[in-house]
Amino acid sequence: MAGNSNSGRPAQSAVVQLLKGNPGKKSFGDLMDEVKDPSVPVAAPPMPTCLSDEAVAEWERIVPDLLLLGLVSSLDGMALATYCEAVADWQRFRRLITEMNSKVDSNHAGDVQTFATGAKQISVWRQLANDAEKRANSAGAQFGFSPVARRNLKTMAQQGDLFPNEHREAAARYFS
Template sequence: MAGNANSGRPALPATVHMLRGDPSKKGMAALQAAAQSPAVPVKAPPKPDHLSPEASAEWDRVVEALLALGWISELDGMALATYCEAVGDWHRFRRKIAELNEQLDGSGDVQTFQSGAKQISVWRQMAENAEQRANRAGALFGFSPVARRAMKALAPQGELFPNAERDAADKYFS
């Protein structure tokens, strides 16, 4: 059997080939062009009109940064709306829990039944579910340190710390 499209090792990104000294023999110019050109045009999707106020605020907050990094296209509308709605839900549920904690002396997180049995309140369960949804959808856009590790930014991000040795070497060897 010859295999199918899922056979073998997955292809490595062009940036990995460049770091390894071009073992693929594709040529550094071709690898640099592949690393710099996005697969789809970078453009913000239109904001859905059904977003809650909290989700709409989150949309406005993250779209600008995603555009600057080149990590968003018009194709990402549903994934971004899913993330924003989950964040909006989480904010609403956490506010409700805080409100219940003030009113009921700390019982917004724990629900007590007439029998005396206790369990995590429904509001807390919904907040945890919204947090999981937000983390899962946010990972698609690099909203966690682990997810960002796999992402590549199109725009150069600059140096975080000065490097005198590198600058001296660049001065004499470039």
């Protein structure tokens, strides 16, 4: 069998296609129409009440940027919550590992656990931190939170951002 409906690369929104420079050479007018009137409106999803404090902080940090780029809709709540909670878990486990590594007892360090027999094993805290990192990277990739995804985005800097604050008004007169 040659494949099924899940074969191939996942579809990308018109915003992402334009940010990447329209590699598929789709009609610019069609892409712009979809950007102006998206099938799923750009909006912040409601924040789940079950998020930890660290996850709430991450949510509040990234949602404004996602809205600005047009990369989030009200339907993306679960994917965004998964990312934020994975980041919060990673931060919590990294703090525990750092605290354990700073203690004198080297048999129960945060990164490597040494048993009475001399055998060494990656500690459960390191395993949990590694798992949280994988979950955050996987969920974040859906929103372009990886260096490779950002490298492919061709965003345009606003003209005013090219000049120091005192020259922005002059730049706005000449470039608008």
